[in-house]
Amino acid sequence: MSKTFDIIILGGGPAGYVCAIRAAQLGLTTALVERSKLGGVCVNVGCIPSKALLHSAYVANLVQHDAKKLGVTVGDVSLDFAAAVKHSRQVSEQNSKGVGFLMKKHGVTVIEGTGTIGKGRTVTVDGTTYPAEKAVVLATGTRVKGLPQVGLELDGTKVISTDEALFLQEIPSSVAIVGAGAVGCEFADIFNAFGAKVTLIEMLPQILPIEDAEAAEALRKVYKKRKIDMLVSAKVSKGEVGDDGVTISVEVDGKTKEVKADMVLMAAGRALNLEDIGLEEAGVELDERGFVKVDEQLRTTAEGVYAIGDIAGPPMLAHKGSREGALVAEMVAGRTPHPITYDNIPSVTYCHPEVASIGLTEEQCKAQELDYVVGRFPFSANGRARAAMETDGFVKIIRGKRYGEILGAHVVASHASELIHELAVARENEYTVEEIDLAIHAHPTLSEAVAEAALDSLGRALHI
Amino acid sequence: MIADPDEDISGVVGGAAGATAPEAAEPEEPVEAAAKPEERTAPAAPAAPSPAEPRPTGEAGRRIKASPLARRLAEERGLDLAALSGTGPGGRIIKRDVESAEVAAPTAAPAPEGGYQDVELTQIRKTIAKRLVQSIGPVPHFFLTSEVDMERAWEARARLNALEQGPRISFNDIILKVVAQALVEHPSCNAWWMEDRIRYFRDVHLAVAVAVDDGLITPVIRHADRKSLREIATESRELAERARERKLTPEEYTGGTFSVSNLGMFDIDQFTAVINPPEAGILAVGSITEKPVVTDGDLEVRRRMRLTMSCDHRVIDGATGARFLQSVTLMLENPLALVW
Numbered sequence: 185m186s187k188t189f190d191i192i193i194l195g196g197g198p199a200g201y202v203c204a205i206r207a208a209q210l211g212l213t214t215a216l217v218e219r220s221k222l223g224g225v226c227v228n229v230g231c232i233p234s235k236a237l238l239h240s241a242y243v244a245n246l247v248q249h250d251a252k253k254l255g256v257t258v259g260d261v262s263l264d265f266a267a268a269v270k271h272s273r274q275v276s277e278q279n280s281k282g283v284g285f286l287m288k289k290h291g292v293t294v295i296e297g298t299g300t301i302g303k304g305r306t307v308t309v310d311g312t313t314y315p316a317e318k319a320v321v322l323a324t325g326t327r328v329k330g331l332p333q334v335g336l337e338l339d340g341t342k343v344i345s346t347d348e349a350l351f352l353q354e355i356p357s358s359v360a361i362v363g364a365g366a367v368g369c370e371f372a373d374i375f376n377a378f379g380a381k382v383t384l385i386e387m388l389p390q391i392l393p394i395e396d397a398e399a400a401e402a403l404r405k406v407y408k409k410r411k412i413d414m415l416v417s418a419k420v421s422k423g424e425v426g427d428d429g430v431t432i433s434v435e436v437d438g439k440t441k442e443v444k445a446d447m448v449l450m451a452a453g454r455a456l457n458l459e460d461i462g463l464e465e466a467g468v469e470l471d472e473r474g475f476v477k478v479d480e481q482l483r484t485t486a487e488g489v490y491a492i493g494d495i496a497g498p499p500m501l502a503h504k505g506s507r508e509g510a511l512v513a514e515m516v517a518g519r520t521p522h523p524i525t526y527d528n529i530p531s532v533t534y535c536h537p538e539v540a541s542i543g544l545t546e547e548q549c550k551a552q553e554l555d556y557v558v559g560r561f562p563f564s565a566n567g568r569a570r571a572a573m574e575t576d577g578f579v580k581i582i583r584g585k586r587y588g589e590i591l592g593a594h595v596v597a598s599h600a601s602e603l604i605h606e607l608a609v610a611r612e613n614e615y616t617v618e619e620i621d622l623a624i625h626a627h628p629t630l631s632e633a634v635a636e637a638a639l640d641s642l643g644r645a646l647h648i
Numbered sequence: 649m650i651a652d653p654d655e656d657i658s659g660v661v662g663g664a665a666g667a668t669a670p671e672a673a674e675p676e677e678p679v680e681a682a683a684k685p686e687e688r689t690a691p692a693a694p695a696a697p698s699p700a701e702p703r704p705t706g707e708a709g710r711r712i713k714a715s716p717l718a719r720r721l722a723e724e725r726g727l728d729l730a731a732l733s734g735t736g737p738g739g740r741i742i743k744r745d746v747e748s749a750e751v752a753a754p755t756a757a758p759a760p761e762g763g764y765q766d767v768e769l770t771q772i773r774k775t776i777a778k779r780l781v782q783s784i785g786p787v788p789h790f791f792l793t794s795e796v797d798m799e800r801a802w803e804a805r806a807r808l809n810a811l812e813q814g815p816r817i818s819f820n821d822i823i824l825k826v827v828a829q830a831l832v833e834h835p836s837c838n839a840w841w842m843e844d845r846i847r848y849f850r851d852v853h854l855a856v857a858v859a860v861d862d863g864l865i866t867p868v869i870r871h872a873d874r875k876s877l878r879e880i881a882t883e884s885r886e887l888a889e890r891a892r893e894r895k896l897t898p899e900e901y902t903g904g905t906f907s908v909s910n911l912g913m914f915d916i917d918q919f920t921a922v923i924n925p926p927e928a929g930i931l932a933v934g935s936i937t938e939k940p941v942v943t944d945g946d947l948e949v950r951r952r953m954r955l956t957m958s959c960d961h962r963v964i965d966g967a968t969g970a971r972f973l974q975s976v977t978l979m980l981e982n983p984l985a986l987v988w
Contacts, residue, residue, distance in 0.1 A: 522737050587720045589743075614715030614743055 187293075189215040191516055192307045192316040193323055194299045194461065197224020199493030199505030200323030201283050206513035208290035212318065216292050217299035217309055222283040224325055226502040228276050233350050234370055236272035238534050241377030245536065250573045265355045265378050272350065300462035305488040308462075319516040322468070322476060322484070322491040323509065324461060326454035326500060331362065336423035336450060342430050343423070343448050346371065355380050356446035360432055362420055363452030364391040366533040369403065371449055373535040376412050383413040383443050385434055387452070390416055392533060396545035396594040398580060403539055403596065406576050415441070423448065456495050471497075480523065482512050490516075504529050528611050532601045537577045540604035543592030543611060546582055555585040559617070559641025561633045563597055565648045568628040574598035579633040581607070581617060583641035588616035593637075599630055606634050617641050714741035721746040772863045783922050787841075788961040791920050792969050796977045798936050798951040804983040814878045820856075820910050821881040823933055826979040827908055828852045828872035828880075829986060834972040838905050839963050840926035846963050847926075855904025855924065856884055858891045865891045866924065868904040877986075912936060918954040928963035931976070932956040953980075 191207045193200045196218030204216040221228045247258050287294050297309040305316040328345030330338035338345050349371055355378040361368045364386035372382045384391060384407075391407070391414055392400040407414060415436055422433040432443045456474060463470070467486040471477040475498075476484055476491035484491050490512045493505030507524055514521035532540040549556045562578040563569035577596030584591050593607040610620055620638035625631050632647075639645045712729045714722070718741045722729050725746070732749050734741035801822055808817050831838040831852045840847040852873035855866040867887035869880060890896050909921040910933040921932040934954040941950040955976065959969040979985045 587717055587724070589717045614717035616716050616720065619716050 186312050186314055187215075188315050188317055189213045189293065190316065190318045191215070191321065191513070192217065192299075192314055192319075193321040193509075194301065194307065195224065195323035195325055195457075195493070196222040196283065196294070197323060197325045197493060197505065198226045198502040199325070199509045200224070200321065201287070201509075202506040203321055203323060203492060203509030203513050204292045205286060205290050206510045207516065208292050210513060210517035210519070212513070212517055214290075214292045215295055215307075215314060216287060217295045217297065217307060219296070219298040221280045222287065222294065223276075223280040225327075227279045227283060229347050229350055231502055232279050233272040233276045234346070234367075234374075235534055236275045237268055237350070237374045238370060238536070240268035240271065241374045242536055244377040254573065263355075263378050266353045268378070269351060269353065298460075300460065301466040301468070301486075301489065302462055303466060316488070318488065319512070320466075320489045321509075321512055321516075322461070322489065322495060323493045323505070324457040324495055325505075326456055326494045328450065329453060329455040330450045331420065331423070331452065334420050334423050335425070336362065336420070336430075336432075336448060338450060339425065342425050342446075343450060345450050349449055357381065358429070358445040358447075359383070360385060360430065360443050360445035360448045362432070362448060362450050363387075364414065364416070365393065365451065366531075368449070368451035369407075369533050369535045369539075371451060372407065372412050375449075376407075376410055381411075381413075381445075383415065383445060385418050385420060385432070385443065386414070386416045387419055388416065392539055394531070394545075395533075395539055395541055396580065396592070397547055398578075399539050399541065399594045399596050402577055403533075403535065403537070406537060415443070454494070454500065458495060473497075481515060482508055499529060499531065501529060501531065525612060528608060530604045530608050532604065534601060537574070537596050537598050538600035539594075539596050540600035541592065541594045542604055542608050543590065544582065545592055545594070546580075549582055549591055554591060556591055557583045557585050557641050557643075559583060559637045559639065559645070561636035561640055561645060561648060563630070563633060565636075566628075566630060566633045568630050568632070569598070571628070572598065579603070579637035581620075581634075581637040581641050583617045583638075588618055588642075589614065590617060590620075593634075595634075597630055597633070603630055603634055606631060712741065713739060715743065717743050718746045772860075772865070779924065783925050787923050787925055789920075789923060789958050790961050790966065790969075791956055791958055792966070792973050793918060793954060793956045794973050794977055796953050796955060796980045797941070798953045798980065801980050801983055802936070802951050808877075815881040815885065817877060817881050818884075819912070819936065820908075820933070821877060821884060822983070823910070823931075823980070824854055824856065824869065824872060824880050824884065824908060825875075825877045825986065826976055827906065827931060828854055828869075828875070829979060830972055830975040831906055832873045833975050834968070836968050837929050837959075837964055837972045839928045840905070841928055841960055841963050842926060846928075849905040851905070853903055853905045855901075855907040855927070856887070857907065857909040857921075858888045860892050860894070865896065865901055866904060866907060867891050867896055867901050870903075906930070908933065912953070918956055920956050921958050923958050923960055925960075928960040929969070929972075930958045932958065 190212035192215045193203050194217050196216050200216060201222060204214050207214045226232060244263055247261055251258055295309050299307045299309045301307055301320055302313065305320050307314050307316065307320055328338065328347050330336050330343055336343050340348050346367060355375060358381040359375045360383045361372055362385050364384045368384055369392060372384050376382045386393065390397060390400040391404055404414060415434055417436060419435045420432055421435050421440065424431045429444060429446045430448045432448060434441045434443055458476065466489060468489055469477045469485040476495050478484055478491050478496050482490045482492055482496060492508035492512055494500040496508060511521050511524060528542060530540060530542045532538065546558060559581045560578055564575040569575045577600065580594040581590060582592040590607060590611050595603045597603060617638040621635055625635040636645050636647055713734060714729050715736065719729065721743060727746060727749055729741055732741050732745050734745050736742040805817050805819060805822060835848050838849050838852055851871055854869045854872040856869060857864050857866050869883050872880060887900065904927060907924050907927055907930040909930060911919055912933055912935040915935050917937065918934040919932050921930045923930050936951050936953045938949050939952045941948055941952065955973065957969055957973050
């Protein structure tokens with residue numbers, strides 16, 4: 185037996201490392217086991233590097249399309265995806281180092297290697313078994329996956345995942361993207377901005393299938409203008425990899441359509457990292473969907489073993505995992521933290537314009553037969569958006585008719601990711617649309633559109 | 649139960665209790681504007697905005713932590729936030745607390761077998777509930793009961809009605825006339841409790857509980873002390889009729905200074921009525937029944953009636969109430985006293 189810790193966490197992504205920090209802050213001796221780089225998918229091959237590439241895409245569009253009108257004439261524009269990737273990698277590496285620094289700062293012991301759990305709260309890494317006095321926390325996350333059942337197994341060159349896309353040294357002339365959720369839509373934006381011909385293929389009836397239909401439609405219009413092809417209600421039936429690219433057979437409206445591209449990016453779902461980590465041995469059961477079975481306090485079926493982040497169930501979002509990590513740390517330290525409001529987790533797609541949402545979509549309100557009123561405000565009527573030539577999108581607030589509660593909010597805007605949090609705070613505190621209006625919004629800001637949408641839901645918008 | 653077969657008693661039915669409210673039309677005291685929450689969705693344009701929505705506070709003036717949504721839910725459902733415990737951060741009352749409170753409270757008792765009908769509360773039922781709860785809670789009641797010999801009143805009424813001039817007189821009319829007269833003699837019972845003072849009235853405005861289809865209402869006989877028995881009989885009949893037809897205007901059922909509630913026609917011997925604040929007293933009238941009574945050593949059968957007066961002790965003390973009741977008894981037992 186080697187060193188004993190109060191709490192041992194498997195996985196150094198946003199769920200695991202936040203859990204480690206909070207546990208250490210609360211005085212627990214803490215170990216974090218990571219087989220690759222600290223920060224996990226988010227920092228290394230997910231959220232962070234893709235945001236860097238998306239910013240490059242934004243600048244590419246800005247200088248090519250809007251700069252001249254804004255009074256900045258640039259000469260011949262050349263796009264260098266390798267340089268964009270280089271910047272993106274630097275950001276990731278800095279952030280990963282930053283996580284390492286945070287571990288050191290809080291006195292968290294980082295154990296490099298692949299951990300497996302055993303009976304009675306133990307974790308084994310490279311033959312060494314570490315007992316956990318209080319808890320073992322599983323935060324092993326997810327990985328990319330292909331669609332081998334239709335012939336689209338990831339091969340790293342022609343059938344790629346985001347793991348490869350983030351490292352490409354040059355942009356292919358054409359890309360098919362399977363899956364038009366947040367990841368698919370973001371990479372469509374990046375590839376399109378750097379000059380590739382992009383075809384987005386989505387099985388469900390709209391791009392961004394979990395978003396409000398109106399928000400998805402707003403993005404569809406922008407993408408259409410940017411000449412991104414989109415196939416919805418489209419089922420991939422076959423993929424064939426040849427020397428000169430990939431041919432994908434897609435069934436749309438009962439007809440089979442062929443999509444040819446140099447490369448296909450698989451962006452439909454992720455695989456859970458639950459194999460070979462000793463779940464059975466430790467007595468950790470899975471639920472019928474394959475996630476780790478947890479109760480409301482994120483306890484698994486094994487005593488003293490918790491699961492957080494992607495493996496504990498949807499939504500698979502870094503900020504959801506981080507909150508779960510902090511919550512478990514508090515509970516293990518003997519505190520009674522406030523439970524997580526799972527119906528109040530913002531969802532953001534960082535394409536241009538960005539799409540952000542919280543709460544229910546209008547479609548969900550209808551399905552639940554709620555009595556609601558929709559308030560809208562378009563950015564075409566917002567001075568700040570006009571000044572920046574970023575008038576695409578709107579704020580949509582769904583107000584409960586009777587009490588004025590914010591059932592859901594949907595923002596499509598250049599900075600929707602930042603605007604959504606006013607509504608997150610409002611919902612978390614059970615503010616009604618009237619409290620949104622009562623708070624004075626600075627002029628001129630994009631946030632004014634949030635206040636106006638709140639007013640519009642009361643039938644008294646001012647600037648439209 | 650004693651009433652002539654042809655006597656119309658349906659109108660002047662006493663309610664179980666104090667009855668609906670004088671919404672105390674208070675000309676002298678303008679309602680403070682700041683105390684009224686501003687209409688949230690559409691503030692009246694010229695009105696000065698209220699500085700802040702009044703926040704419900706606990707007993708000691710402590711601010712109750714509750715989300716805006718929880719406040720609205722509680723307000724609409726008539727729940728008192730002070731009675732709820734919060735499960736939000738720092739004990740803040742949130743939506744689910746209000747919702748679970750509601751589920752926990754009234755539906756706890758299972759409905760008995762045999763089917764039932766849920767009936768929405770009418771406005772009148774809500775007002776009755778609100779007023780009575782207000783009353784029995786903060787109003788310190790006490791009760792005085794007295795048995796009255798009604799032989800002479802019986803005879804007087806029979807003779808008057810035999811004249812067949814003017815309206816038929818009911819026992820209730822006689823009681824109203826007597827109470828009005830007694831209140832003139834005992835102004836200390838003709839009063840309102842005004843929280844910071846007691847308002848004694850010079851005039852007597854008698855509120856009479858009248859049963860209507862879905863509740864009860866208390867039309868007021870104004871200046872009952874200046875009205876003859878015939879006038880009271882006419883007016884009480886007319887008011888009762890209009891009450892049943894729902895044609896009373898608010899002025900006609902507010903502003904009483906004392907109430908009379910009569911359940912005699914339901915064979916109720918005696919009962920206690922709930923004071924209708926801000927009034928300080930109410931007289932509950934039971935049925936007239938024949939009873940064996942010992943008078944001067946002889947056993948006789950006499951018509952007797954029980955009166956119970958509910959008093960707000962903040963206004964009326966025991967002896968004060970007792971003297972008032974004595975006067976009422978005296979006049980009922982000696983109807984000629986009315987013309988003294």
